[in-house]
Amino acid sequence: MRFHLPAILLSGVALALGVAACGGDDDPAAPPKPVAQVDQLSGRSTAVTLDGGFVKALQTLKLTPAPLGDATISKAGVASFPITGGNVTYYQPGSVSPFVQGEIDHDGAGLSLTGGGKTVELTDFVVDPGASVLTGKVSVDGKVAAEDAPLFFPDGRTLNPLEVNDNGTAVLEGTTVKLKAEAAQLLNQTFGVDALKEGVVIGVAKITINTSA
DSSP: OOOOHHHHHHHHHHHHHTOOOOOOOSOTTSOOOOSEEESSOOOEEEEEEEOHHHHHHHHHTTOEEEEEETOEEOTTSEEEEEOOEEEEEEOOBTTBSSSEEEEEEEEEEEEEEEETTEEEEEEEEEEETTTTEEEEEEEETTEEEEEEEEEEEEEGGGOOOOEEOTTSEEEEEEEEEEEOHHHHHHHHHHHTOOOOOTTOEEEEEEEEEESOO
16 A cells, blocks of 8 residues: 555544445455445645755745645644545455545645745645545646646655544544655756755645544
8 A cells, every 4th residue: 555544544434434344245256345435525634744854955945835725834834734625435455456546635725935036836735545646736926837746745654543533533643745756846947956856755744534524
């Protein structure tokens, strides 16, 4: 599994919603049935605690980050993006590939980087758990450069155990967010630098969702 977050997350959601694993199919050749399926995600947010090394690199490059739309960046350096929708289906690991399918949407929010008289806006993030990629719209100085560019790699190998709360939320923290090669190239070209590389750690994600509509 290349991106563990939704798999573990939906395991908790399945418990919260009373969804039981399927088994005992009389026909071994029959397609596997989902263990859990969430057709419409609602709330709450993906929060990324920005890595100190990444923040220092931005300062060295004289690039200033800022939230866009409904996003926020706290004084502690946590960038938060509201979850606006999406869907996820989780299968028993090994039964199909990828066994986590769907998307997690963050419409109307994003992050900008400004420096050297130029501004790059990264918005409308979409997490594809099956492909282990976060994509988004890229605009340079107000003009759209790409509608659906690969931006970040969510590395789920650093996940903490799932936390299910009494307030109807599920939380999974610890996914390391890394820069994709395509995003690094675009940013380097736009700002006339060469310091941003594929695999640069952006921060650590904490995803909080509602376990019911």
